[in-house]
Amino acid sequence: MPISADQFDAIEEEKDAPTPGTNAHEVLSFLEANADSAFTQSEIVEATDIPRGSVGPTLVRLREAGRVDHRGTYWRVSDHEESLNAAANHASDVAASHEEEPLDYDEWQEHAVDPRETRE
Numbered sequence: 001m002p003i004s005a006d007q008f009d010a011i012e013e014e015k016d017a018p019t020p021g022t023n024a025h026e027v028l029s030f031l032e033a034n035a036d037s038a039f040t041q042s043e044i045v046e047a048t049d050i051p052r053g054s055v056g057p058t059l060v061r062l063r064e065a066g067r068v069d070h071r072g073t074y075w076r077v078s079d080h081e082e083s084l085n086a087a088a089n090h091a092s093d094v095a096a097s098h099e100e101e102p103l104d105y106d107e108w109q110e111h112a113v114d115p116r117e118t119r120e
Helices: 005-013 024-035 039-050 051-066 081-101 105-109
Strands: 069-071 075-076
Touching: 024 039, 024 051, 024 069, 024 075, 039 051, 051 069
Parallel strands: none
Antiparallel strands: 069 075
């Protein structure tokens, strides 16, 4: 069954994010919620109710995607993943703050840099 161009574009935008309801999404959500800790596979099984035989392969795929780190028997959300989440949260907060405040065009214009003045 064909899909619309908008549906196709949405798939393209979400290609790196695990689909909600999947093992990868559940594991990553758990590790992100507990970013200050690292866990064994057994602890992840207990916390997420994902079958024991599925957690290991899921963690390996997430590690290959750069979303989790692994040392010894422990797993945690990667620093890269955390920095991406922090950047997205910051961008969202900034956008939300701009929605609450009306733009004062005159004030913005006072601080704007004229591109002709920056030429050497």
